[in-house]
Amino acid sequence: MKIVADENMPYVDALFGDLGEIIRVDGRSLQAQQLSDIDVLLVRSVTKVNAGLLASCKNLQFVGTATIGMDHIDTQYLDSREIGYANAPGCNATAVGEYAFIAMLELARRFSEPLKDKVVGIVGAGNTGSAVQKCLEAYGVKTLLHDPFVAQSADPRAFVSLDRLVELCDVISLHVPLTKTGRHPTWYLFDEKRLASLKPGTWLLNCCRGEVIDNRALIALKRQREDIKLVLDVWEGEPHPMPELVPLTEIATPHIAGYSLEGKARGTFMLYQALMARLDKSGDKSMDSLLPALWSHAVTLNEQPEEKGLLTLSRLVYDLRDDDELFRQRFLNNNGFDLMRKNHKHRREFSALTLANNACSDVDWLSNIGFSGVGL
Numbered sequence: 001m002k003i004v005a006d007e008n009m010p011y012v013d014a015l016f017g018d019l020g021e022i023i024r025v026d027g028r029s030l031q032a033q034q035l036s037d038i039d040v041l042l043v044r045s046v047t048k049v050n051a052g053l054l055a056s057c058k059n060l061q062f063v064g065t066a067t068i069g070m071d072h073i074d075t076q077y078l079d080s081r082e083i084g085y086a087n088a089p090g091c092n093a094t095a096v097g098e099y100a101f102i103a104m105l106e107l108a109r110r111f112s113e114p115l116k117d118k119v120v121g122i123v124g125a126g127n128t129g130s131a132v133q134k135c136l137e138a139y140g141v142k143t144l145l146h147d148p149f150v151a152q153s154a155d156p157r158a159f160v161s162l163d164r165l166v167e168l169c170d171v172i173s174l175h176v177p178l179t180k181t182g183r184h185p186t187w188y189l190f191d192e193k194r195l196a197s198l199k200p201g202t203w204l205l206n207c208c209r210g211e212v213i214d215n216r217a218l219i220a221l222k223r224q225r226e227d228i229k230l231v232l233d234v235w236e237g238e239p240h241p242m243p244e245l246v247p248l249t250e251i252a253t254p255h256i257a258g259y260s261l262e263g264k265a266r267g268t269f270m271l272y273q274a275l276m277a278r279l280d281k282s283g284d285k286s287m288d289s290l291l292p293a294l295w296s297h298a299v300t301l302n303e304q305p306e307e308k309g310l311l312t313l314s315r316l317v318y319d320l321r322d323d324d325e326l327f328r329q330r331f332l333n334n335n336g337f338d339l340m341r342k343n344h345k346h347r348r349e350f351s352a353l354t355l356a357n358n359a360c361s362d363v364d365w366l367s368n369i370g371f372s373g374v375g376l
């Protein structure tokens, strides 16, 4: 079996090595002629999988994308050729949730405005939106949700309209797929008009897809309204963000909100499971053996951490300021955006840090946020 895999997908050798030959490729520049005799294609969000790429693959049985988003895959075309496919829903939801939560803690500290006093609006209440909500609620922050699809399901949570969310929230975090059609398209969901309606001092975070916000309108808004604070992980026109937008942000990163080691391992592992099911084989691999230990094993709490202490714990697991600094230095360099993504291997999730409780008081909320605990 011949397997072509994006070079930015870790753990492919460990999981797929027994199945056949593995060829690593640069997913963004992948060409049809590199794929003519392959059986399996494993991609990330930067590869457009469509008739143009696959027309000459006669043996192709399976396409896997180690991502949540599917907007880069022409599933109709795959269906028409009866090629199996899978994505990895939820694989990096915890990573995105923790990224957004840490970013909010960073802004709270920078502007001396406690996160605990804010109301946070979450647009899109699926896997990543729910992961942010989990961290916020565990910490005791009030959240409001907008999701017209989930609102009509049996989900017991309360939902508000987008207008109401924008009107009431101090912080808005975006977690929708990129859609151009259907009843509630998200392309430019935050257009010039919506952006103009943000209440004074709003913090706006985008960790989903760049084009959910009209980036030109965002630049125009920021030039008039210093009070709006931006956290952007995704950009219109990736891998070339509008250069004038970057200095207008508080935190800027190259589409790595989902890039925890755990999230990447989960993504590859979910594709392994999907391929094994497609081949009607039972897999003998497990995810546990893939991950290394965190550099610091445990931290002992002698007292209840306040917001500053919570940020300190978060930074032990993932210091978002490092990625922000590197991005500002490098995004304009040749291939800087993609190189930073390719070399991004340092990030862990809260669960990698074990907290020991010497404080006696109730610190269950820390395990609800996601930290591992001895006696929490």
Ligand SMILES: NC(=O)c1ccc[n+]([C@@H]2O[C@H](COP(=O)([O-])OP(=O)(O)OC[C@H]3O[C@@H](n4cnc5c(N)ncnc54)[C@H](O)[C@@H]3O)[C@@H](O)[C@H]2O)c1
Pocket: 068, 069, 070, 089, 090, 092, 093, 096, 123, 124, 125, 126, 127, 128, 129, 146, 147, 148, 149, 150, 175, 176, 177, 178, 184, 185, 186, 189, 207, 208, 209, 233, 234, 255, 256, 257, 258, 259
């Ligand atoms: N920055 C990153 O690294 C990163 C990582 C993971 C996912 N993503 C992006 O984030 C998106 C969301 O991921 P997810 O795992 O939460 O997906 P999901 O499918 O679990 O949830 C998306 C939610 O958005 C809702 N939605 C759709 N249209 C909406 C609209 N107009 N208004 C409000 N809600 C709407 C859906 O009903 C769904 O509940 C993905 O599609 C992907 O594009 C980015």
Ligand SMILES: O=C(O)[C@H](O)[C@H](O)COP(=O)(O)O
Pocket: 008, 043, 044, 045, 046, 066, 067, 068, 069, 070, 092, 255, 258, 259
């Ligand atoms: O949709 C997703 O899952 C995310 O956007 C994902 O983290 C993108 O990462 P990539 O596949 O580009 O490495």
